[in-house]
Amino acid sequence: MLKNFWYAVEFGDKVGRRPAKVTCLGQDFVLYRTRRGEVVCLSDLCVHRGGALSMGTVKGDTVACPYHGWEYEPGGACVRIPANPPGRGIPGKARVDSYPTVERYGMVWAFLGDLPEEARPPIPHIPEHGDPAFHAVHVEMEFAANYERTLENVVDSAHIPFVHGTTFGDPDRPEIPDYTITLDDWSAVADIRLSSAPPRGLWGVLARHRSRPEQVTVTNGWYLPNMVKIHIRLPFGDMILYDFNIPISQDRTLVKILGFRNFLTGRWADGNARRRIERILLQDRPVVESQRPELLPFDLSDELHLRSDALQVAYRRRRAQLIERGWWVGGDDVVTGDGPRRTATVIPSPARRDDPELARAWVHKARGGSGAPVSDDTAT
Numbered sequence: 001m002l003k004n005f006w007y008a009v010e011f012g013d014k015v016g017r018r019p020a021k022v023t024c025l026g027q028d029f030v031l032y033r034t035r036r037g038e039v040v041c042l043s044d045l046c047v048h049r050g051g052a053l054s055m056g057t058v059k060g061d062t063v064a065c066p067y068h069g070w071e072y073e074p075g076g077a078c079v080r081i082p083a084n085p086p087g088r089g090i091p092g093k094a095r096v097d098s099y100p101t102v103e104r105y106g107m108v109w110a111f112l113g114d115l116p117e118e119a120r121p122p123i124p125h126i127p128e129h130g131d132p133a134f135h136a137v138h139v140e141m142e143f144a145a146n147y148e149r150t151l152e153n154v155v156d157s158a159h160i161p162f163v164h165g166t167t168f169g170d171p172d173r174p175e176i177p178d179y180t181i182t183l184d185d186w187s188a189v190a191d192i193r194l195s196s197a198p199p200r201g202l203w204g205v206l207a208r209h210r211s212r213p214e215q216v217t218v219t220n221g222w223y224l225p226n227m228v229k230i231h232i233r234l235p236f237g238d239m240i241l242y243d244f245n246i247p248i249s250q251d252r253t254l255v256k257i258l259g260f261r262n263f264l265t266g267r268w269a270d271g272n273a274r275r276r277i278e279r280i281l282l283q284d285r286p287v288v289e290s291q292r293p294e295l296l297p298f299d300l301s302d303e304l305h306l307r308s309d310a311l312q313v314a315y316r317r318r319r320a321q322l323i324e325r326g327w328w329v330g331g332d333d334v335v336t337g338d339g340p341r342r343t344a345t346v347i348p349s350p351a352r353r354d355d356p357e358l359a360r361a362w363v364h365k366a367r368g369g370s371g372a373p374v375s376d377d378t379a380t
Contacts (some may be wrong), residue, residue: 003023009026009041009246011138011256027342038103048067076098114348114352134261138256153287163287222315333346
């Protein structure tokens with residue numbers, strides 16, 4: 001799993017004045033809105049006795065722990081301890097991690113890492129958001145698989161004729177022509193010519209009086225850390241899917257999709273669009289969940305690659321570079337409890353880098369285990 005990136009952790013319309021729990025990179029977070037409507041992202045773990053802040057309440061701009069009422073402001077500092085008598089101060093170490101948060105393209109993005117603002121990678125651009133020619137639907141589904149397996153599945157064009165042969169793939173014409181990749185530090189994109197089956201149902205009605213090309217051009221690409229974009233050019237319009245593969249843990253992924261279309265843009269057609277996307281995910285899920293090894297190999301030579309796998313190979317090479325840079329979630333980000341396999345991931349926030357004296361302020365606990373302070377390594 002990669003840290004030091006902006007992760008789209010939730011649809012914006014799901015975050016309000018009630019605390020909401022989300023999980024990413026193996027860590028639990030709490031989201032809520034301030035009185036001005038700004039989204040806050042904090043570690044979902046009260047520093048006092050480990051209560052889940054997501055079970056608490058929002059008071060003004062603070063979130064209060066449901067156990068002893070400790071209140072935390074958006075920057076992570078505790079500003080009220082109800083059990084303290086008047087005049088007693090609040091310890092400087094009474095605080096939780098706070099993560100930079102941006103609301104953009106209908107998604108809530110949290111920066112999960114400790115890089116300063118000028119060193120952070122960009123949020124991928126989604127030009128269809130706000131374009132009146134397009135209408136969007138939201139879809140989500142959980143996979144019992146690693147997020148890199150689900151990500152690579154979406155950029156893998158060669159599986160379409162076989163896994164999706166009953167929806168839009170053409171098993172009689174499975175060839176993938178060679179394609180050229182446009183690559184930068186944070187993304188890789190390619191135009192790929194694919195053979196496809198004729199659309200069915202409501203979309204088939206639209207295509208009935210239009211000529212059907214032998215092949216369609218699909219623009220496919222990955223955007224670090226976990227997003228895939230697929231642009232399908234249909235005879236009657238464009239379908240564009242932004243696929244966010246959110247790593248709940250090493251072996252569980254929450255897939256959230258923004259699906260844009262510039263045809264049948266009325267809300268009455270939303271249900272049909274969602275069902276089509278869900279059907280594709282349901283075809284992918286059992287195949288991806290059965291893959292072995294469950295985690296993507298670190299060595300390129302551990303799996304066989306063809307020219308049709310060029311997008312996946314580009315991802316693995318860039319991933320290897322970022323691992324060398326220290327952006328992989330590793331031993332320094334994991335605390336261990338007393339029991340077997342009792343571990344928890346702790347992603348360092350910018351405040352740890354900004355104020356090394358507070359590096360041990362946040363005490364994290366593995367489920368079923370004892371408390372363990374985060375090592376000094378996370379502050380460097």
